Amino acid sequence: MDLITECVSSVGDQFVAQTRNGLTLGSIYAMIALGYTLVYGVLQLINFAHSEVFMVSTFAALYALGTLFGVTQPQAGLALILILLGTLVICAATSGGVAVLLERLAYRPLRRRGAPRLSYLISAIGASLFLQYLFVLMDGQHYLLFVKLPAIAGAAPRPVPEVMATQTLFTAFGSAITNKRILVVLVAIAMLFILDRFVNQTHFGRGIRAVSQDAEAAAMMGVDIDRVIVVTFLVGGVMAGAAGLLYIIVLGAPAFWFIGFIPGIKAFTAAVLGGIGNIRGAMLGGLILGLVEAYSVPCLGTQWTSVTAFIVLVVVLMFRPTGLLGERVSR
Amino acid sequence: MKRRSRWFPITTAASALMLLAAACGGGGDGGGGGGGAVEKIPVTIYFQGALSGPVNYLVIPSFQAAQVRFDELNADESFPAKITFIEGDTQGDPANAPQIVEQAVSDPETVAIHGPAFSGESAASGDTYNDAAIPFVTASATATSLREEGWDYWYRAVGNDQGQGALVGQYLVDVLKAKSVFVSHDKSEYGQPLAETARDTAEEGGAEIAGLEGITTGEEDFSALISAFEASGADSFYFGGYDADFGKIVKQARDSGLQIPMMSSDGSLSSTFIDLAGGGADNVHLSAPTNISGAFIDKYNQEVGGEASSVPVYAAEGYDVASMIGEGIKQAIEEGAEDPESIREGIKQYMDSLTVDSPYEGVAKPYAFDENHEVTAKNPESLYHFYEVNGGEVKPLGSAPEVLGGGG
Numbered sequence: 001m002d003l004i005t006e007c008v009s010s011v012g013d014q015f016v017a018q019t020r021n022g023l024t025l026g027s028i029y030a031m032i033a034l035g036y037t038l039v040y041g042v043l044q045l046i047n048f049a050h051s052e053v054f055m056v057s058t059f060a061a062l063y064a065l066g067t068l069f070g071v072t073q074p075q076a077g078l079a080l081i082l083i084l085l086g087t088l089v090i091c092a093a094t095s096g097g098v099a100v101l102l103e104r105l106a107y108r109p110l111r112r113r114g115a116p117r118l119s120y121l122i123s124a125i126g127a128s129l130f131l132q133y134l135f136v137l138m139d140g141q142h143y144l145l146f147v148k149l150p151a152i153a154g155a156a157p158r159p160v161p162e163v164m165a166t167q168t169l170f171t172a173f174g175s176a177i178t179n180k181r182i183l184v185v186l187v188a189i190a191m192l193f194i195l196d197r198f199v200n201q202t203h204f205g206r207g208i209r210a211v212s213q214d215a216e217a218a219a220m221m222g223v224d225i226d227r228v229i230v231v232t233f234l235v236g237g238v239m240a241g242a243a244g245l246l247y248i249i250v251l252g253a254p255a256f257w258f259i260g261f262i263p264g265i266k267a268f269t270a271a272v273l274g275g276i277g278n279i280r281g282a283m284l285g286g287l288i289l290g291l292v293e294a295y296s297v298p299c300l301g302t303q304w305t306s307v308t309a310f311i312v313l314v315v316v317l318m319f320r321p322t323g324l325l326g327e328r329v330s331r
Numbered sequence: 332m333k334r335r336s337r338w339f340p341i342t343t344a345a346s347a348l349m350l351l352a353a354a355c356g357g358g359g360d361g362g363g364g365g366g367g368a369v370e371k372i373p374v375t376i377y378f379q380g381a382l383s384g385p386v387n388y389l390v391i392p393s394f395q396a397a398q399v400r401f402d403e404l405n406a407d408e409s410f411p412a413k414i415t416f417i418e419g420d421t422q423g424d425p426a427n428a429p430q431i432v433e434q435a436v437s438d439p440e441t442v443a444i445h446g447p448a449f450s451g452e453s454a455a456s457g458d459t460y461n462d463a464a465i466p467f468v469t470a471s472a473t474a475t476s477l478r479e480e481g482w483d484y485w486y487r488a489v490g491n492d493q494g495q496g497a498l499v500g501q502y503l504v505d506v507l508k509a510k511s512v513f514v515s516h517d518k519s520e521y522g523q524p525l526a527e528t529a530r531d532t533a534e535e536g537g538a539e540i541a542g543l544e545g546i547t548t549g550e551e552d553f554s555a556l557i558s559a560f561e562a563s564g565a566d567s568f569y570f571g572g573y574d575a576d577f578g579k580i581v582k583q584a585r586d587s588g589l590q591i592p593m594m595s596s597d598g599s600l601s602s603t604f605i606d607l608a609g610g611g612a613d614n615v616h617l618s619a620p621t622n623i624s625g626a627f628i629d630k631y632n633q634e635v636g637g638e639a640s641s642v643p644v645y646a647a648e649g650y651d652v653a654s655m656i657g658e659g660i661k662q663a664i665e666e667g668a669e670d671p672e673s674i675r676e677g678i679k680q681y682m683d684s685l686t687v688d689s690p691y692e693g694v695a696k697p698y699a700f701d702e703n704h705e706v707t708a709k710n711p712e713s714l715y716h717f718y719e720v721n722g723g724e725v726k727p728l729g730s731a732p733e734v735l736g737g738g739g
Contacts, residue, residue, distance in 0.1 A: 010562065017558035025552050155385045157575055159606045166586045175558070176588055252582045253551045254607060258385075262550055297555040298562070303518065303545035305555065 010298040017175040018294040024181045024250055026290020027188035031243035032267035033274070033282035034195060035099070035236030041212035041277040042232045044117070048124040049106065051264020052131035053099045053237050055257065057244025059135065059153055060094035061087055062160045062255035074165035083163055092241035099237025100230055102127055108226075135257035157254035164249060180250045191242055192283050195235065199279055204231050212277065266309070273313050275323030284324060288312075371413040372664060374674060375440040376401070376656060379431050379456065380448025380471075384422030386573070388601055390448045392631070392640045393470050393649025394418070397445050399634045400653035410657070411664040412674075415440070421447070425455035432456045436463045442674045443468065443656045445649070450474030450520060457482050466678045468656060470648040473597070473620060474520055478703040484675075486682050486704045488652050489645070490620035490714035492525045495596060496571075498715050498731050499525070499618050500532020503567055505735055506717075507592045507616065511539045513565035515556065515580075517572030518545040525596055526571030533569075541565035546576060553580045557587055566591055573598040578607025585611030592616060602642045605723060612720040621645045622716050624727040627694035642725055651693030655682065658691065 032054055039047045064087040065071045075083055106127040110119050137144075140151025164183075168176040199205040207228040210218035219225050247253050247263070266289060274285025289309055296308035316324060378397060380390040401414045417438075419431035428447065435441050436459055444460060444467035447453040453472040460467045461482040468486040475493040477485070503509040512533050516526035523545070534540055541563035544556055557580070560568060568584070568591065570577050577599040584593065585608075595604075597619035605612050627647045632639045640646070656678060663677020682700060687709055690697035696714065701707040708714055712731040719726050728734050 010559075013562040014558050017561065018555060021552070021554035021558055024554070155383065156388065156603055157607065159609065162609065168588065178586070180586075247551065251551050251554075252579065252586065252607075252609070258549065259551065262547075294555050294558075297559050301542075301544050302515075302553075302556045302559065303547070306547065 007299040011295070014298045016173040018297060019291065020172075020175055020177060020181060022291035022294030023287065024184050024290070025293070026270075026287035027185050028243050028247055028250075028263065028286075029267045029270045029290055030283045030286025031188055031191060031239045031246075032263055033271040033286045034192075034239045034279060036268050036271040037274075037277055037279060037282040038208070038232050038236045040271070041279075042208060042215070042229055043107070043111075043120075045107065045120045046124065046268065047102070047107075047233075047236075048121070048264075049102050049127040049131060050099075050236065050240060050267075051260030052128050053095045053102070053260075054240040054244050054247075054263060055131070055135070055260035056098045057091040057095045057241040058160070058248055058253065058255040058259055060091045060241065061245050061248050062158055063152065064090040065161050065163055069163075071161045071163050074162055076165070080164060087163070088242060088245055091245040092238040095241030095244065096234045096237035098131075099233040099240070103230060103233040108229075132257050132260075153255070153257060155257070157256035157259075159252075159254045160248050162252065184246045184250045187242065187246060191239060195239065196279065198235070204228070208232055269309065269313055273316055273323055275325040278323065278325045281323055281325035288324075372411060372669060372674075373415065373440055374412045374442040374660060374671065375415045375417060375438055376653075377417050377419045377431070377435040377438075377441060377444050377446070379419040379421060379428070379435070379444055379446035379452065379467075381423030382418055382420040384420075384424070385575075386423045388603060388640060389598075389644055390423070390471065392643040392646035393448065393652075394445075395635045395638065395640075396627075396631055396643075396646040396650035397470075397653040399631070400650050400657065404653075404657045410661060412660050414657070414660075416445075419446070421452050423449050423452065425451040428452040428455040429459075432459045436460070436465065440671055441465055442660060442671050443678050445470070445652055445656065447472060448645075450477060453477055453485075454480070457485055460484060464672070464679075465675055466656070466659070466682065468652045468682070470652045471621075471645040475524060476520075478705055482704070484679060486700055486706075488648050488655075488698060488706050490711070491705060492521065493528055494711060495618055495620055495715055496525045496528025497532045498712060498735070499529040499569060499594065499596065500534075500536055501735055502616070502618060502717060503529070503533045503569060503594065504536035504538050507567050507594070509533065509538045509567040509592075511541045511563070511565045511567070513541045513544075513560045513563055513568050515542075515544045515546055515560075515568070515570045515572075517548045517570075517576055519548065519572060521598060522571035522573070524571075526569065529569050529571065546572070546580075548572065548576055550576070551579060553583050554587075556580065557584050557589070560584070561587065561589065568593045570595045570599070574601045574604035575607065578604045578612075581608040581615055582611045590614065594618070597621060597644065600642060600644050600718065600725065602640065605642070605720065605725070608720075610723070612723060615720045617718040617720070617725070618715060618731075619644065619718065620715050622647055622695050622727070622730070623718075623725070625694070647693070647695035651691070651695050651698060654693060655685075655691050655698060 035050045069083050106123045135153040136155050138149045138152050139154030142149050167179045169179050170177055207223050210223050211228045270285035270289045271282045274281025292312050293305040293309050296305050378394050381387045401416045404410045421427040421431055447456050448471050450472040461484050466484045470488050473492045475491045503512055514526050514530045516522040530540055577595045592614050594616040600617045600619045621644050623643050631646050659678030659681035662681050663674045668674045668677045685691050685699045687699045690699040699707055715731040717728040717734045
């Protein structure tokens with residue numbers, strides 16, 4: 001009984017702080033999860049290289065902040081806003097570009113030849129490893145076919161200059177709410193809102209929904225499937241790019257070749273939790289996963305966060321095999 | 332086969348010389364002048380460790396220093412062997428060890444191994460080296476469990492984690508005046524026992540333990556851990572684990588406004604830690620069984636030049652291990668050894684002959700080995716050093732007896 005009382009009281013002590021932590025991380029999971037869910041919707045393919053699309057964004061941020069804008073100390077005011085917007089555009093464009101390239105090089109050739117589903121999976125894992133180790137080797141000491149790779153990455157994590165100073169905006173029940181966390185949640189909500197409108201109200205969005213419901217019928221109705229698929233990868237990549245920048249800003253995370261692995265796995269879990277293929281499901285799944293992980297800490301300790309998250313996933317799938325909101329892109 | 336053809340004429344030449352020397356008897360030795368132009372016997376020494384990969388910066392200083400030492404020995408005309416120093420790069424991963432071990436063991440000229448650098452790869456390699464009767468001397472593998480293996484040919488030239496953990500506990504209580512410590516670790520073979528020993532000693536020293544948490548290594552977001560730690564009201568924090576994790580924990584803790592002293596050990600003593608923690612690294616304390624300051628480091632910076640590490644962990648120890656292997660080779664050959672097998676035995680005999688009263692005086696410390704082949708000293712606490720980060724730089728505080736003093 002003592003244990004339970006202790007547990008309840010420590011949950012009480014940390015409730016606000018852990019809600020804050022869960023929402024921040026959950027927003028980022030949600031943004032990455034969208035990439036998995038969108039691609040699954042149109043191709044029924046789990047794009048395991050999506051975590052590397054996210055990883056590339058951290059290097060784009062390192063380039064933009066460190067080299068292009070030459071940030072050496074935290075900025076403020078208009079300069080901060082402009083630099084953040086500029087970096088966001090660069091990160092989103094880089095990740096979007098990598099996602100489109102992946103589709104072109106790793107998936108389209110298979111699709112053209114009508115390859116079995118297993119081949120896509122292997123191609124995805126291969127692309128993921130390729131990208132990871134390409135960045136390890138880009139340390140200025142390795143060659144690819146006699147061409148020296150640029151020294152932009154390497155095996156060790158590379159710190160990204162801090163562009164925004166941490167400020168505590170207000171304190172809620174003893175927990176500091178910082179400007180960075182507010183920024184993450186606001187940007188995430190804005191991006192998710194725009195995406196939702198894009199899929200539900202635009203011409204391209206209608207194409208995506210049509211292809212995911214019935215690709216053959218959509219093709220017969222004159223939908224250009226190749227173009228829809230490219231747009232889907234692009235949109236997923238842009239979201240992952242934005243998530244990568246937010247990750248760096250809020251956590252002070254470095255640019256690192258392996259940084260995509262854990263968020264990638266968690267975001268994939270979030271997508272399945274919400275219902276893979278379902279856009280609002282991915283958003284909900286991300287937030288729930290982030291909160292579940294955070295709330296498990298006071299009672300069970302940090303070493304149990306992943307265990308708790310996956311137990312919740314298994315339990316949800318036992319009762320709702322297609323995830324919380326079901327497996328559909330439209331609605 | 333190539334090696335064999337190079338090997339035979341030289342052994343033959345060496346044996347011929349020996350015969351000649353023997354034939355000359357006592358009379359010939361008088362004007363020899365220390366054997367100025369000895370025929371150098373070719374020997375090979377392998378370095379086993381992470382020369383590339385994500386943690387190579389923890390190993391490269393030791394390799395560089397060993398290279399400096401072997402170059403010196405090769406340039407010394409009175410040194411009776413020509414050392415070929417071969418890089419065995421495992422990237423620190425035990426899974427990569429067997430191929431390096433196989434290469435080293437099957438090389439007929441191998442007389443010793445400098446390494447393995449990490450504990451995991453040591454556990455994966457030791458049996459083979461020991462069966463092949465090749466001395467292997469590590470300058471950085473600190474897991475306490477290695478001494479239980481009972482390897483006759485293994486030597487450890489640095490203090491182990493158990494000794495370090497106990498001193499960490501004392502430091503937390505005596506120097507940082509901790510009343511309530513939050514202990515964390517990365518669940519690794521290195522970090523967990525270290526953190527648990529530190530916890531036990533701090534508790535014995537009178538500090539309250541506010542929490543013991545394992546983290547997931549490679550994670551980016553430690554907010555959950557930090558919130559738990561904040562809620563516990565602890566006045567100090569210890570982490571057993573590596574720099575990549577500790578750097579992020581420190582940065583995020585400082586971002587949430589925690590200015591309390593934070594501490595870790597040799598796994599976090601690196602420039603990567605300083606880079607990741609940024610301005611938050613101040614008021615971080617580190618313990619390590621390596622001395623990264625002192626006269627040798629000036630020499631290291633000079634010899635290695637632009638490639639020198641700014642936090643040269645285990646450089647002095649790597650140099651000393653190379654010196655001891657060199658000394659063993661020299662004594663073996665002077666006593667008549669000429670084939671690799673007898674040189675290996677000679678190195679082992681030399682290492683075994685070092686005692687606390689007649690140690691090898693290295694640049695880092697005097698070396699003597701106990702019955703478990705662990706380095707030992709008159710005061711074993713002197714094997715460990717403390718550091719504090721100040722103004723973004725690692726500042727040495729001195730060895731454990733100096734820092735903890737009589738009050739400890």
